[in-house]
Amino acid sequence: MSVKIAVAGKGGVGKTTLSAALVRALAGIGERVLAVDADPNNCLGRALAFPEEALESITPLSEMKEMLAERAGKAEGGGFFALNPPIEDLLDEYRIQREGISLLVMGTVDEPGAGCVCPESAVLKALVRHLVSLEDLSLVMDMEAGLEHLGRGTARDVGALLIVTEPTVSSARTAARVARLAEGLGLRLPGVVVNKAASPEAKAKVEQYLDGLNVFAVLPADEAVAVSEVVPAEGPYVAAVEELRVRLSQWLAAEEG
Numbered sequence: 368m369s370v371k372i373a374v375a376g377k378g379g380v381g382k383t384t385l386s387a388a389l390v391r392a393l394a395g396i397g398e399r400v401l402a403v404d405a406d407p408n409n410c411l412g413r414a415l416a417f418p419e420e421a422l423e424s425i426t427p428l429s430e431m432k433e434m435l436a437e438r439a440g441k442a443e444g445g446g447f448f449a450l451n452p453p454i455e456d457l458l459d460e461y462r463i464q465r466e467g468i469s470l471l472v473m474g475t476v477d478e479p480g481a482g483c484v485c486p487e488s489a490v491l492k493a494l495v496r497h498l499v500s501l502e503d504l505s506l507v508m509d510m511e512a513g514l515e516h517l518g519r520g521t522a523r524d525v526g527a528l529l530i531v532t533e534p535t536v537s538s539a540r541t542a543a544r545v546a547r548l549a550e551g552l553g554l555r556l557p558g559v560v561v562n563k564a565a566s567p568e569a570k571a572k573v574e575q576y577l578d579g580l581n582v583f584a585v586l587p588a589d590e591a592v593a594v595s596e597v598v599p600a601e602g603p604y605v606a607a608v609e610e611l612r613v614r615l616s617q618w619l620a621a622e623e624g
């Protein structure tokens with residue numbers, strides 16, 4: 368069964384690393400996987416070891432204003448745009464691929480401030496909805512840190528959100544805040560992923576600040592992960608993410624009944 372998940376959490380907690388490792392884990396069991404980088408930093412491709420030249424040549428979709436405006440059908444100076452813009456071909460046109468993994472660099476999708484109806488965001492949201500509807504494709508979306516941008520339209524369309532935290536009070540509090548926001552948006556929450564756990568106490572420490580949120584998985588602090596931009600091929604972190612992948616598939620299957 369394909370997996371569709373977005374990853375959020377405070378800055379630097381390990382969202383991109385987890386997204387990349389999950390993408391690898393899914394590809395490892397033969398899934399077709401699309402990695403969606405919805406963070407303006409454009410780091411997901413690097414974590415997945417896409418060649419630097421390929422990454423440098425990518426313009427995030429969100430910056431292709433002309434293309435987006437054209438798709439939205441908004442005539443220059445006009446005030447109207449299509450609510451169902453044509454987006455089916457964008458995936459094939461703009462993704463790059465490597466070893467069964469596709470990467471689509473979307474950039475920041477949502478404008479700050481609720482209720483943005485700019486054509487760019489309408490097209491990108493339509494694209495995410497389309498991608499999520501593709502049944503034989505797994506999708507992992509690396510979201511940016513800022514809660515204000517949690518991706519009102521986009522994360523909601525993905526449907527399930529993993530929230531990453533470190534074993535720190537501030538990132539756990541942020542996780543709890545993100546969870547409240549996400550619940551308000553109708554997102555399903557498998558739970559919180561405690562990352563960079565250096566001891567068995569990390570989980571209990573974080574739980575105190577999670578407002579009763581469920582801890583879905585604990586991922587170890589792993590020196591090999593810390594020192595490399597590319598997610599390593601094996602080791603304690605990768606093994607824990609593989610367990611997380613299994614549990615996530617089961618959780619999503621149960622949710623979908």
Ligand SMILES: Nc1ncnc2c1ncn2[C@@H]1O[C@H](COP(=O)(O)OP(=O)(O)OP(=O)(O)O)[C@@H](O)[C@H]1O
Binds near residue numbers: 377586590592
């Ligand atoms: N389990 C881990 N063990 C050790 N280091 C880790 C672990 N997970 C992530 N890191 C390291 O933490 C740093 C931040 O990770 P990452 O870039 O994935 O975070 P992020 O949440 O995507 O950050 P940003 O908010 O800037 O996008 C990186 O240097 C990464 O290698």
Ligand SMILES: [Mg+2]
Binds near residue numbers: 382383384
């Ligand atoms: Mg990141």
